[in-house]
Amino acid sequence: xxxxxLQVSGLTVVRxxxxxxxxxxxxxxxxxxxxxxxxxxxxxSSLIQAVLGVLPRQVGQVxxxxxxxxxxxxxxxxxxxxxxYLPQNFSFDRRIPMTVEEVVGLGWHTLGLQWPWTxxxxxxxxxxxxxxxxxxLHLKRKRISDLSGGETKRVLLAYCLVRPRxxxxxxxxxxxxxxxxxxxxxxxxxxxxxxxxxxxLQVSHDLNMxxxxxxxxxxxxxxxxxxxxxxxxxxxxxxxTVYGPEFARYHHSCSL
Amino acid sequence: MSLASEITRIxxxxxxxxxxxxxxxxxxxxxxxxxxxxxxILRQLSFFSDALxxxxxxxxxxxxxxxxxxxxxxxxxxxxxxxxxxxxxERTHLWTDALLNIVYSSSLALAVIVLSFTGTYKGGIHQLLxxxxxxxxxxxxxxxxxxxxxxxxxxxxxxxxQMLITLNEPLAIARGVSVSFHRTTFVVLLxxxxxxxxxAIGVLLISAFIVIPACASRLLCRQFSHHVVLSASLGAFSAxxxxxxxxxxxxxxxxxxxxxxxxxxxxxxxxxxxxxxxA
Numbered sequence: 001x002x003x004x005x006l007q008v009s010g011l012t013v014v015r016x017x018x019x020x021x022x023x024x025x026x027x028x029x030x031x032x033x034x035x036x037x038x039x040x041x042x043x044x045s046s047l048i049q050a051v052l053g054v055l056p057r058q059v060g061q062v063x064x065x066x067x068x069x070x071x072x073x074x075x076x077x078x079x080x081x082x083x084x085y086l087p088q089n090f091s092f093d094r095r096i097p098m099t100v101e102e103v104v105g106l107g108w109h110t111l112g113l114q115w116p117w118t119x120x121x122x123x124x125x126x127x128x129x130x131x132x133x134x135x136x137l138h139l140k141r142k143r144i145s146d147l148s149g150g151e152t153k154r155v156l157l158a159y160c161l162v163r164p165r166x167x168x169x170x171x172x173x174x175x176x177x178x179x180x181x182x183x184x185x186x187x188x189x190x191x192x193x194x195x196x197x198x199x200x201l202q203v204s205h206d207l208n209m210x211x212x213x214x215x216x217x218x219x220x221x222x223x224x225x226x227x228x229x230x231x232x233x234x235x236x237x238x239x240x241t242v243y244g245p246e247f248a249r250y251h252h253s254c255s256l
Numbered sequence: 257m258s259l260a261s262e263i264t265r266i267x268x269x270x271x272x273x274x275x276x277x278x279x280x281x282x283x284x285x286x287x288x289x290x291x292x293x294x295x296x297i298l299r300q301l302s303f304f305s306d307a308l309x310x311x312x313x314x315x316x317x318x319x320x321x322x323x324x325x326x327x328x329x330x331x332x333x334x335x336x337x338x339x340x341x342x343x344x345x346e347r348t349h350l351w352t353d354a355l356l357n358i359v360y361s362s363s364l365a366l367a368v369i370v371l372s373f374t375g376t377y378k379g380g381i382h383q384l385l386x387x388x389x390x391x392x393x394x395x396x397x398x399x400x401x402x403x404x405x406x407x408x409x410x411x412x413x414x415x416x417x418q419m420l421i422t423l424n425e426p427l428a429i430a431r432g433v434s435v436s437f438h439r440t441t442f443v444v445l446l447x448x449x450x451x452x453x454x455x456a457i458g459v460l461l462i463s464a465f466i467v468i469p470a471c472a473s474r475l476l477c478r479q480f481s482h483h484v485v486l487s488a489s490l491g492a493f494s495a496x497x498x499x500x501x502x503x504x505x506x507x508x509x510x511x512x513x514x515x516x517x518x519x520x521x522x523x524x525x526x527x528x529x530x531x532x533x534x535a
Contacts, residue, residue, distance in 0.1 A: 054426065054430055073432075075432060080432040085426075087430075090424060093298065095298070095474070097477045098419070098479070102419070102479060111420070111432070114416070115412060115413065143478055169430075
């Protein structure tokens with residue numbers, strides 16, 4: 001029986017006195033790629049942030065690798081280290097002096113109390129291996145502000161894989177990339193998932209990618225409207241329920 | 257006067273304990289200011305440190321009015337002020353610079369009114385505004401040294417966490433980092449450094465110790481860790497250079513240190529251009 005990496009039950013999130021996520025329950029099994037789809041403002045990002053403990057939840061339970069997320073959003077450090085998260089918009093002040101090697105190195109550390117030079121050698125080796133896997137080793141001495149959008153996403157993937165992870169949570173991670181860079185990003189992500197056996201939970205608007213690469217789809221519009229394998233969850237009837245009949249007609253005519 | 261006799265005069269001057277205490281005070285303040293300043297400028301808190309410096313005048317003026325030891329009142333005042341402003345910044349939807357402007361100009365106005373009720377307004381304002389590094393006592397140095405140690409331990413042991421918070425807060429929160437705890441602790445340390453340095457540097461010039469060495473370092477460094485170390489080193493180096501300038505040309509000490517910081521900053525602007533031109 002496959003291991004449940006993430007179990008969410010009856011999750012409700014209220015933002016600014018408005019119910020953003022209403023009693024949502026689902027499971028992410030080990031090694032599976034699960035997509036969350038839904039229209040803008042459907043509560044997809046709120047759901048992901050509540051799962052991570054970034055946003056407080058009003059009701060419900062989140063269990064990651066057998067550990068319950070506390071109401072204050074706390075998890076044991078070893079569980080936190082097994083999760084990697086890429087936000088929707090990775091925005092940063094471009095005047096910050098930080099090299100690619102330093103950014104990826106931040107993913108390697110456990111962020112407890114430790115001196116900056118702790119594990120220097122091991123970190124350096126892990127960072128270079130991770131950059132090598134995303135074919136970005138040549139960027140290691142570059143400043144993060146000098147990277148293109150596609151290069152930044154590769155570096156962030158290296159940040160995720162610089163230490164062993166079990167669960168990768170992506171919130172529209174390729175946002176801002178052009179079509180070619182987006183396709184390359186998904187190809188690399190899929191390849192790394194196969195190599196590392198990650199479970200992935202990702203928010204996506206790209207239904208064609210979801211159809212091709214994901215094992216399971218959650219259709220959300222504040223509440224969980226339907227779920228299943230892409231063929232079922234992305235059927236015309238399901239999309240009509242989630243996005244409305246006009247969109248479902250348009251999507252299916254484009255996919256044919 | 258020959259150069260040799262001038263050098264002898266300066267060396268003789270540094271034999272006095274008050275000059276030695278002034279140099280040590282400058283180095284300690286430079287190290288602490290440079291270290292915290294390297295994060296302050298990257299987190300866009302420069303104006304916050306400036307407002308903090310100006311507003312401590314209010315704490316000092318209450319100390320003068322009540323006849324209390326100014327250091328004893330300025331430290332808790334600076335911490336409470338920093339926490340209060342941080343709370344306001346998080347809770348109101350106003351622009352940071354606008355809110356800080358309101359807070360610091362009104363506390364400055366209040367401070368001058370409070371000082372006008374004391375007999376020291378005209379005589380003491382100069383020392384409050386520009387400080388007197390030559391008047392620091394051994395107790396001040398010990399306190400400053402302990403504070404520097406506390407800052408170095410905290411920033412050193414949480415260095416990677418501080419880096420991640422500076423780069424992207426959502427990434428840090430997703431890793432389980434309590435950003436609000438670290439933000440508050442940082443602001444309290446900054447307030448303590450500003451508060452303890454007021455006596456030596458004065459309310460008008462203290463933000464230079466936080467901002468100028470850090471900006472010079474930022475211009476010279478590509479790596480974050482180098483930036484922090486260089487910023488602290490430039491803070492200490494500029495203090496020594498400023499004290500030498502002050503002794504050599506018989507200039508006020510605090511402003512001389514700030515002029516030395518400015519010289520380093522201008523050098524940091526020119527150096528990369530020169531390097532490119534030669535290479």
